Amino acid sequence: MKDRALATVLHRARVGSMVLVRLGVPGWRSARPGQFAMLQAEGSGCFLPRAFSVHAQREGSSDGSEVSFLIAPIGAATDELVALSPGDRVWALGPLGRGFDILGELPRHGAPGGSGRLLIVGGGVGVAPFVLALERLREIAAASTGGAHSEVLLLFGFRDAVQADALTLFEPAVAALRAEGVPVHLEGICEDGSLGRPGLVTKLLEEHARSGDAVIACGAHAMCEAVWDICLRTGDGLDAWFSLEAGMACGFGSCLGCVMPMADGVLARVCREGPVFSGREVFGEARHPCAAPDAGGGGS
Ligand SMILES: Cc1cc2nc3c(=O)[nH]c(=O)nc-3n(C[C@H](O)[C@H](O)[C@H](O)COP(=O)(O)OP(=O)(O)OC[C@H]3O[C@@H](n4cnc5c(N)ncnc54)[C@H](O)[C@@H]3O)c2cc1C
Ligand code: FES
Known part of the structure; x- marks a missing residue:
């Protein structure tokens, strides 16, 4: 497991009742579909991070990759994440877990x-x-x-x-x-x-x-x-x-x-x-x- 990274919010957009949050994540390794990341807003009032599926990604430069998450606000941690603005920071650990690795097979x-x-x-x-x-x-x-x-x-x-x-x-x-x-x-x-x-x-x-x-x-x-x-x-x-x-x-x-x-x-x-x-x-x-x-x- 690699260390968590301090990501930067690049973009946030409301999509109906959900919010699409795009992060710039330093050191991100390409995720496979179905893998997830543990996210926690910097300075969060929640003790633990929360799990979110990787929605999309664009591998980038040394500054990091762009990684998007689709978040449904249902409680304290998701409310914090969807309220962030560009420039705010998020602790991100991932990609994690076993994805839909069967897809190609x-x-x-x-x-x-x-x-x-x-x-x-x-x-x-x-x-x-x-x-x-x-x-x-x-x-x-x-x-x-x-x-x-x-x-x-x-x-x-x-x-x-x-x-x-x-x-x-x-x-x-x-x-x-x-x-x-x-x-x-x-x-x-x-x-x-x-x-x-x-x-x-x-x-x-x-x-x-x-x-x-x-x-x-x-x-x-x-x-x-x-x-x-x-x-x-x-x-x-x-x-x-x-x-x-x-x-x-x-x-x-x-x-x-x-x-x-x-x-x-x-x-x-x-x-x-x-x-x-x-x-x-x-x-x-x-x-x-x-x-x-x-x-x-x-x-x-
Ligand atoms: C592998 C994985 C991938 C996920 N991907 C996404 C995603 O892409 N987008 C997204 O919005 N959410 C996703 N989730 C769910 C997300 O982690 C929870 O919505 C989040 O933890 C809620 O935190 P909260 O503090 O906002 O709400 P809380 O206050 O923790 O919970 C609010 C209410 O939702 C219930 N709840 C919380 N977490 C879950 C859960 N995992 N399953 C069922 N009920 C729950 C609680 O019991 C409580 O009633 C994923 C969860 C897992 C395990
Ligand atoms: S969340 Fe800790 S073992 Fe799965």
């Missing part, structure tokens, strides 16, 4: 006859890691190593139209991936119906999922459980990976504050062995007893 990894389609499912601020994921998919497609996906579907769920403003953040990355010849479908749904019919993101997944697809997902735990339940019902060969949330203190495996039981009963540190886990690792093969077709799946 998925078209070959799936069962024989796999569709080659990738379904990206996000709920609320859980959409945060997927701009970086699209950028990685664009790199894979540009390199044409045989690992490119035949189609990418982005299925995002929000509480309301204000939260759904986050969809605008994806337009440049979607256009860049399409420019590499990969068909991309982006669809959002709101619980209150402000994007059309009301519903949860699991409704979109049920409509689109086919046997042989691969799914990556990030959102509230109930959404992830419901997504995995759909995967199990959709049939053999549909596989999924989830970025999980847990309260974190250190972010690098030392405090054991984030441990979570896996399907086999073994405890895993979400910050170190995760935050990305396969559906089989975390939920197992059995359907969740409480899972209903439309359980969970909105904004986190």
